[in-house]
Amino acid sequence: MSARDRFLAAVRKHLYPGPEAGLWNAACEAPSRARLREIQQEKLAAAFDYLFEASPFYRRRFEEAGLAPGSIRSLDDLRRVPVTRKLDWIPDIEAHPPWGTFSPLTEERWRDHPWMIFSTSGTTRRPRLFRHTTHDRDLWAWMNARALWSYGVRPGEIALNCFYYGASVAAWGLHEGLVRLGCPVVPGGAMPPERRAAVIPYLRPATILGTPSGLLTLGRRVQEQGDDPAALGVRTLVCAGEPGAAVGPTKRRLEALWGASVHDDFGCTEIAMAPLGYTCRAEAGKTDGEVGVHLMEDAVIVEVLDPITLEPVPVGQRGTLVVSNLYSEAAPFLRFDMGDWIQLRDDPCACGRTHARAVGGLLGRNDHCLKIKGLQFFPSTFEDAIRSIDGLGDEYRVEVRAGAAPGREDLEIIVERGPDVALTEHCVASRLRGLIGITVAVTLVEPGRLPRSDGKGVRFVDRRAEAGR
Numbered sequence: 257m258s259a260r261d262r263f264l265a266a267v268r269k270h271l272y273p274g275p276e277a278g279l280w281n282a283a284c285e286a287p288s289r290a291r292l293r294e295i296q297q298e299k300l301a302a303a304f305d306y307l308f309e310a311s312p313f314y315r316r317r318f319e320e321a322g323l324a325p326g327s328i329r330s331l332d333d334l335r336r337v338p339v340t341r342k343l344d345w346i347p348d349i350e351a352h353p354p355w356g357t358f359s360p361l362t363e364e365r366w367r368d369h370p371w372m373i374f375s376t377s378g379t380t381r382r383p384r385l386f387r388h389t390t391h392d393r394d395l396w397a398w399m400n401a402r403a404l405w406s407y408g409v410r411p412g413e414i415a416l417n418c419f420y421y422g423a424s425v426a427a428w429g430l431h432e433g434l435v436r437l438g439c440p441v442v443p444g445g446a447m448p449p450e451r452r453a454a455v456i457p458y459l460r461p462a463t464i465l466g467t468p469s470g471l472l473t474l475g476r477r478v479q480e481q482g483d484d485p486a487a488l489g490v491r492t493l494v495c496a497g498e499p500g501a502a503v504g505p506t507k508r509r510l511e512a513l514w515g516a517s518v519h520d521d522f523g524c525t526e527i528a529m530a531p532l533g534y535t536c537r538a539e540a541g542k543t544d545g546e547v548g549v550h551l552m553e554d555a556v557i558v559e560v561l562d563p564i565t566l567e568p569v570p571v572g573q574r575g576t577l578v579v580s581n582l583y584s585e586a587a588p589f590l591r592f593d594m595g596d597w598i599q600l601r602d603d604p605c606a607c608g609r610t611h612a613r614a615v616g617g618l619l620g621r622n623d624h625c626l627k628i629k630g631l632q633f634f635p636s637t638f639e640d641a642i643r644s645i646d647g648l649g650d651e652y653r654v655e656v657r658a659g660a661a662p663g664r665e666d667l668e669i670i671v672e673r674g675p676d677v678a679l680t681e682h683c684v685a686s687r688l689r690g691l692i693g694i695t696v697a698v699t700l701v702e703p704g705r706l707p708r709s710d711g712k713g714v715r716f717v718d719r720r721a722e723a724g725r
């Protein structure tokens with residue numbers, strides 16, 4: 257038996273199609289932490305041997321680290337595997353177009369079991385291409401269906417999927433999950449925004465999927481056409497592509513607008529296109545405090561490392577998110593640094609799941625983190641503070657400019673006025689100073705002045721490089 261066949265057998269051994277009750281199956285969702293570790297180690301050992309056998313890129317890195325087939329058998333062994341970052345793949349793709357050699361997929365296997373090819377755009381000369389097989393599609397469908405079940409989506413309910421069915425892996429993964437769960441799907445990603453809003457009162461979808469920015473905009477469009485979004489029977493919003501669903505004030509704004517429960521779903525094109533993070537109804541139902549987003553740990557290994565030393569940080573501390581994929585035939589990559597800040601808790605959840613939770617979801621990209629006056633700020637810090645001030649509008653911008661010296665940057669926050677017409681710039685600035693601990697300039701603008709987004713919103717503008725122009 258080849259290493260690939262042993263890997264695929266290890267993955268399939270732990271597929272529980274259910275149902276014990278729908279798509280809940282305790283063997284996946286609620287094993288003890290010790291049993292979860294056993295499942296991870298079994299798949300990890302098989303994934304390592306598969307990469308060693310079939311990926312020249314990984315074999316070279318493993319050999320440089322002194323590893324041989326059979327070297328990695330436990331989570332402790334995993335620390336011997338070098339961490340890979342996005343840029344590490346570029347020279348390999350340049351030297352071996354179009355696929356590079358990091359994927360262990362053979363030409364023969366690809367020809368016999370193809371599904372789809374996704375690409376990332378970016379500043380590099382060649383796009384990074386990701387092939388996925390029918391095995392990968394089936395695993396995406398299963399994992400996404402489990403996440404959708406966790407959100408409370410049920411078979412037979414109509415779902416409006418507002419993600420664009422282009423290169424967006426979220427659109428396809430969630431689509432396959434909805435089909436697997438038995439939900440009719442309205443592919444709304446390519447509809448003009450007005451039509452998307454107009455179909456909701458007619459089709460009455462129970463579930464709407466989109467970015468938090470897009471779903472705020474969509475709800476406002478529904479209001480503009482004279483309907484109340486909260487009265488149209490939408491039960492569940494599934495949010496991906498932005499962190500807002502785990503940011504309390506944004507989540508509450510969406511809940512109030514749609515009268516629905518709001519769930520965070522996150523992944524990563526390179527390594528975990530099926531949901532890596534997914535909320536449960538216990539977490540989504542919290543009325544205060546930070547939302548914990550479960551990590552599908554029977555299918556991935558998550559490490560939280562210091563971004564400089566790459567040493568593990570204690571549970572509860574922030575670090576960079578490093579993921580090993582334990583399910584994909586085309587991309588069983590080990591120790592990929594996603595470049596996102598994360599903070600975990602692994603105590604039992606009220607929902608019964610034993611999978612660890614990311615407190616507040618993904619906290620922001622390592623390279624989007626700002627250090628101002630000795631304090632560290634994530635884009636979500638501003639989102640949380642601004643949206644917690646009742647009476648302001650939905651849209652805002654944060655602009656950072658070079659100040660008199662490094663660490664003395666000037667911040668300007670531009671916010672649309674909302675229902676509370678008595679709020680002044682001085683009053684908002686003073687509230688923000690209390691919430692985030694630094695002085696910021698505030699400009700209030702009339703509603704509709706800032707651009708609306710039907711997809712990912714751009715709310716953080718870094719103008720430090722423009723100094724002196």
Ligand SMILES: [Zn+2]
Binds near residue numbers: 535536537606607608
């Ligand atoms: Zn839970």
